[in-house]
Amino acid sequence: MAPSGKDKRIDYIEFNVSDIGRMRAFYGAAFGWTFKDYGPEYCEFSDGNLTGGFAAGGDARTGGPLVILFADDLAGAQKRVETAGGKIVKPIFDFPGGRRFHFADPDGYELAVWSDQ
Numbered sequence: 248m249a250p251s252g253k254d255k256r257i258d259y260i261e262f263n264v265s266d267i268g269r270m271r272a273f274y275g276a277a278f279g280w281t282f283k284d285y286g287p288e289y290c291e292f293s294d295g296n297l298t299g300g301f302a303a304g305g306d307a308r309t310g311g312p313l314v315i316l317f318a319d320d321l322a323g324a325q326k327r328v329e330t331a332g333g334k335i336v337k338p339i340f341d342f343p344g345g346r347r348f349h350f351a352d353p354d355g356y357e358l359a360v361w362s363d364q
Contacts, residue, residue: 260299260314263306264354270301273353276331277324278316313349314358321346321362328360 264270267290274280274292283291290301294316318324321339328350329335336357337349347361 257297260297262299262301262354262356263308264301264303266353267301267303269353273331273333277327277333308356310357314356315347316358316360318360318362319364321348321360321364324348324360324362325350 262270267287271282271290271292275282278294280292280294282293285291288303290303292299292301316324325335325339325348332353333350335348335350337359339346339348342361345361345363347359349357349359351357
């Protein structure tokens with residue numbers, strides 16, 4: 248069997264959400280993600296590089312792995328998150344290698360956005 252090129256790499260991220268439409272609106276407005284529906288209980292998202300899904304009816308959970316997005320314009324990304332209805336959990340701060348902020352999406356998942364600028 249030939250190697251797929253995907254071996255040992257993150258392939259998909261899935262969120263249990265309370266309202267797929269609300270999550271589509273948030274991530275579409277904040278990050279420009281695109282979506283493909285698979286019935287009323289599941290929606291796939293794409294950020295142009297990685298795909299994942301929103302599964303309706305599950306319990307949103309905080310904690311677990313921290314999903315980190317990249318932004319060329321960190322302050323602009325924070326403003327889009329706030330405008331889209333996200334809550335800033337940790338404002339922009341410096342860390343070795345760059346700067347980042349953490350936010351909670353409408354279901355309470357904590358994610359981060361970083362930049363090397």
